[in-house]
Amino acid sequence: MRRQRMEHGLSANQLAIRLECDRSTVSRVENGLRRLSADYAAKLDEMWNLGRLFSRLVRFANATDEGDWFTGxxxxxxxxxxxxxxxxxxxxxxxxxxxxxxxxxxxxxxxxxxxxxxxxxxxxxxxxxxxxxxxxxxxxxxxxxxxxxxxxxxxxxxxxxxxxxxxxxxxxxxxxxxxxxxxxxxxxxxxxxxxxxxxxxxxxxxxxxxxxxxxxxxxxxxxxxxxxxxxxxxxxxxxxxxxxxxxxxx
The missing domain is CATH 3.30.870 (Endonuclease; Chain A)
Structure with missing residues (x-):
């Protein structure tokens, strides 16, 4: 998400405004402290015309058993x-x-x-x-x-x-x-x-x-x-x- 944000010339604050969330939410997702929700993934796909890239990644991540009790x-x-x-x-x-x-x-x-x-x-x-x-x-x-x-x-x-x-x-x-x-x-x-x-x-x-x-x-x-x-x-x-x-x- 950080790479896409930077390629589109957006600051974390600007992306937070477009997603209608707090800047801290963007920071947590980009730093791996919070998982990207399906709702935000869909907004990113539409915003950047990514053809459901983030939506598919979120779906695959939710279906994966990582074996990590304390992820986040x-x-x-x-x-x-x-x-x-x-x-x-x-x-x-x-x-x-x-x-x-x-x-x-x-x-x-x-x-x-x-x-x-x-x-x-x-x-x-x-x-x-x-x-x-x-x-x-x-x-x-x-x-x-x-x-x-x-x-x-x-x-x-x-x-x-x-x-x-x-x-x-x-x-x-x-x-x-x-x-x-x-x-x-x-x-x-x-x-x-x-x-x-x-x-x-x-x-x-x-x-x-x-x-x-x-x-x-x-x-x-x-x-x-x-x-x-x-x-x-x-x-x-x-x-x-x-x-x-x-x-x-x-």
Whole structure:
């Protein structure tokens, strides 16, 4: 995109105006920090008479399994103003204690545990180490509390951390109880991030994930999150569930 922009004699600001977006969006796409959406690709093709070049490239990129869990995710996490997470099996990575994270990674999730652990702790620092913590809304499946990761002391520490972090003014931690039964979150964990006043979605999967920027894709996950949220326990009862689970490991 940068090459085409320069060949047509446009500055990043001028291209942003034509695409009706922020200059930061153009910069992020050109620097590989944000994927080009199908909508912007179509506008570029029409603007520069490229015969659907960008549209085809975007389609091929979306169909390619890159095997990279965190393509663009960490950059978006660091600047997001609102995080919404649903976790079906594990405590969300951004809320894991070092002991819990190491125990989970040692189960064979990665080849280099210490490197992955360092990356995970850095992701947490980028979000919770700011002077002003962003809004964080977390939904956790009951199975996360019942599944021991590491020895009991690790679970006690982790559940205590969830209780503590849930007391922050911008953070809520809620539990989907076992009695909720079948729900739309059973097919996998995901996150929704608000970045530059727009939402993006990330769907988790073993060894890889998928970052979605197109509004229709993101909206589907937004609806899914709302449906899970509608049946999850409120903050107060969720705290009591966390406390009960923590006591069970002592």
């Amino acid at each position: 995710l960490t950059e978006h996490e660091a600047v997001a103003t609102h995080h919404r997470m649903w976790e079906a099996l594990l405590v969300p990575g951004l809320l894991q204690t070092e002991g819990y994270a190491r125990a989970a990674l040692n189960a064979g999730l990665v080849d280099d545990v210490e490197r992955a652990l360092k990356t995970r702790m850095a992701r947490q620092a980028a979000v919770f180490g700011k002077p002003k913590i962003p809004h964080v809304s977390v939904l956790i499946n009951w199975a996360v509390l019942a599944q021991p990761i590491g020895p009991p002391a690790i679970m006690v520490e982790q559940l205590a951390h969830l209780i503590e972090i849930g007391e922050l003014p911008n953070v809520s931690v809620r539990v989907l109880e076992r009695e909720a039964g079948a729900n739309v979150g059973l097919d996998g964990s995901f996150a929704l991030l608000t970045v530059d006043d727009r939402d993006i979605a990330f769907a988790d999967a073993p060894e890889r994930g998928r970052l979605m920027l197109d509004p229709p894709d993101v909206q589907r996950f937004g609806v899914r999150y709302d449906r899970i949220s509608n049946v999850a326990a409120p903050v107060g009862p969720s705290r009591r569930l966390l406390e009960k689970a923590m006591e069970s490991y002592k």
